[in-house]
Amino acid sequence: MPQEQPYNPLHGITLEKLLSELIEHYGWEQLGKRIDIKCFSNNPSIGSSLKFLRRTPWARDKVEALYLDLKIFNR
Numbered sequence: 001m002p003q004e005q006p007y008n009p010l011h012g013i014t015l016e017k018l019l020s021e022l023i024e025h026y027g028w029e030q031l032g033k034r035i036d037i038k039c040f041s042n043n044p045s046i047g048s049s050l051k052f053l054r055r056t057p058w059a060r061d062k063v064e065a066l067y068l069d070l071k072i073f074n075r
Contacts, residue, residue, distance in 0.1 A: 009068060009071070010064060010067075010068070015050060015053060015054065015060070016046065016050060018063065018064065018067045019046060019049060019050065019053070019063065020046065021067065021070070022063065022066060022067055022070065023046075025070060028040060028041070028044040029041075032044070034066060035059070035062050035063060035066060037049075037052070037059050037062075039052045
């Protein structure tokens with residue numbers, strides 16, 4: 001039985017879509033400056049970044065928070 005998600009602003013948004021929107025808005029260089037993660041600043045790619053973010057909860061939390069900030073301030 002699926003878990004209910006009372007107002008989750010990230011519900012239905014894949015990590016790949018979220019990351020792609022951040023890259024489109026900030027670019028790899030600025031994204032690496034905003035969130036100090038090696039996969040954003042050293043030979044960045046979507047694939048390697050997704051792999052790292054899926055295994056590293058603290059990094060994913062930071063990326064999700066930046067995405068939410070972007071969406072809130074761009075309304």
